[in-house]
Amino acid sequence: xxxxxxxxxxxxxxxxxxxxxxxAQKTPGGSKPEADGPASAAxxxxxxxxxxxxxxxxxxxxxxxxxxxxxxxxxxxxxxxxTYTDPKAGPQTVQGTLAPDxxxxxxxxxxxxxxxxxxxxxxxxxxxxxxxxxxxxTTQALSLKQQVFATIASGGTVGVAMxxxxxxxxxxxxxxxxQKHMRVTATPATEGSWNWLxxxxxxxxxxxxxxxxxxxxxxxxxxxxxxxxxxxGQKSVSGSMTIARSVILKADLASHQMTVVIDGAPARxxxxxxxxxxxxxxxxxxxxxxxxxTLKMDANSVGIEPGSPEYYNIPDVRYAMRETDSGEFIHAAxxxxxxQGKANVSHGCIGVSxxxxxxxxxxxxxxxxxxxxxxKRGLETGNGWTDWxxxxxxxxxxxxx
Numbered sequence: 001x002x003x004x005x006x007x008x009x010x011x012x013x014x015x016x017x018x019x020x021x022x023x024a025q026k027t028p029g030g031s032k033p034e035a036d037g038p039a040s041a042a043x044x045x046x047x048x049x050x051x052x053x054x055x056x057x058x059x060x061x062x063x064x065x066x067x068x069x070x071x072x073x074x075x076x077x078x079x080x081x082x083t084y085t086d087p088k089a090g091p092q093t094v095q096g097t098l099a100p101d102x103x104x105x106x107x108x109x110x111x112x113x114x115x116x117x118x119x120x121x122x123x124x125x126x127x128x129x130x131x132x133x134x135x136x137x138t139t140q141a142l143s144l145k146q147q148v149f150a151t152i153a154s155g156g157t158v159g160v161a162m163x164x165x166x167x168x169x170x171x172x173x174x175x176x177x178x179q180k181h182m183r184v185t186a187t188p189a190t191e192g193s194w195n196w197l198x199x200x201x202x203x204x205x206x207x208x209x210x211x212x213x214x215x216x217x218x219x220x221x222x223x224x225x226x227x228x229x230x231x232x233g234q235k236s237v238s239g240s241m242t243i244a245r246s247v248i249l250k251a252d253l254a255s256h257q258m259t260v261v262i263d264g265a266p267a268r269x270x271x272x273x274x275x276x277x278x279x280x281x282x283x284x285x286x287x288x289x290x291x292x293x294t295l296k297m298d299a300n301s302v303g304i305e306p307g308s309p310e311y312y313n314i315p316d317v318r319y320a321m322r323e324t325d326s327g328e329f330i331h332a333a334x335x336x337x338x339x340q341g342k343a344n345v346s347h348g349c350i351g352v353s354x355x356x357x358x359x360x361x362x363x364x365x366x367x368x369x370x371x372x373x374x375x376k377r378g379l380e381t382g383n384g385w386t387d388w389x390x391x392x393x394x395x396x397x398x399x400x401x
Contacts (some may be wrong), residue, residue: 049128050075064224074126076102110224113143138305147234164204171199173228195398254374271341275348284379285388301327319357324384332357
């Protein structure tokens with residue numbers, strides 16, 4: 001067969017093409033060709049890092065009732081440290097809790113106003129890569145009028161009628177918010193309830209009088225808790241008290257006698273005088289609120305002005321025990337001994353002899369119960385610690401929860 005030059009070139013071209021095609025399928029020496037594309041990129045990519053995310057934005061101004069947390073994805077948290085510097089107390093560390101799976105860290109407390117916080121986070125990815133990062137945020141500043149300070153008026157060794165008394169310096173409008181963080185714990189366990197007398201005062205009393213020897217713990221954990229109207233708790237406070245022996249004073253203003261019952265048994269009967277007409281002593285269940293070995297009593301403090309025939313100013317009244325906010329006391333009244341046991345001649349106080357006054361002062365303490373009877377004048381709610389003048393079921397209606 002005779003081939004033309006054109007035919008030969010065409011065949012050579014075809015053979016060359018076939019040879020190039022064969023080289024693309026198989027590399028010299030029989031090795032496989034290198035792969036390109038996604039499989040190659042995955043083999044050289046860096047392993048994923050753990051992502052640690054606080055629930056507060058970087059540089060944000062955060063409300064004080066925020067509970068900060070940090071969450072990890074693509075791994076776990078190793079350590080979280082949250083700090084701030086108090087201008088008075090110096091550097092502070094916020095304690096927190098790491099979840100069992102190490103995926104979440106949560107602060108144990110809320111925030112302080114007007115502070116700059118830093119969160120230092122350390123974590124480890126599922127591939128074992130360690131990572132650290134920080135975040136910073138601030139909290140809103142609050143004036144004193146925006147912060148509610150609590151005071152516990154109960155403490156020490158007290159009588160069986162002692163209520164837990166908590167006072168607030170600024171009105172609390174969201175009472176339920178606060179009450180959720182107000183706890184009374186007793187040993188032995190004792191049933192009881194909170195009762196709000198006003199937006200600035202709350203009491204807690206047991207269903208029945210305290211059992212002598214009971215240990216009581218009080219926790220008002222309101223730091224940064226919303227109080228309503230843009231106010232927050234300023235500080236958490238705590239206290240405790242121990243219940244003493246049972247002492248109950250049964251004062252009958254009609255018979256002018258008072259029987260003192262100690263641990264259920266009559267210990268002494270004392271002649272008394274009470275308030276005369278126009279100044280009647282209130283009947284009702286009262287609680288000893290304060291004790292003074294000597295007290296100045298000025299009638300001007302109860303609205304009797306100098307110049308009035310009823311005015312008095314005695315600088316050294318002995319053995320005075322307060323019953324009401326309005327000014328009723330049990331105290332020594334040597335000037336009325338002739339009327340004690342016979343007639344009511346005082347301006348509302350219960351008067352006894354100096355001897356009986358000293359005995360009462362020695363045997364009674366704050367929190368003891370006074371049961372006043374024999375007059376038509378009733379005790380106003382909130383005029384002293386009047387918690388025992390209603391049934392327990394009625395008392396519970398004053399709770400915010």
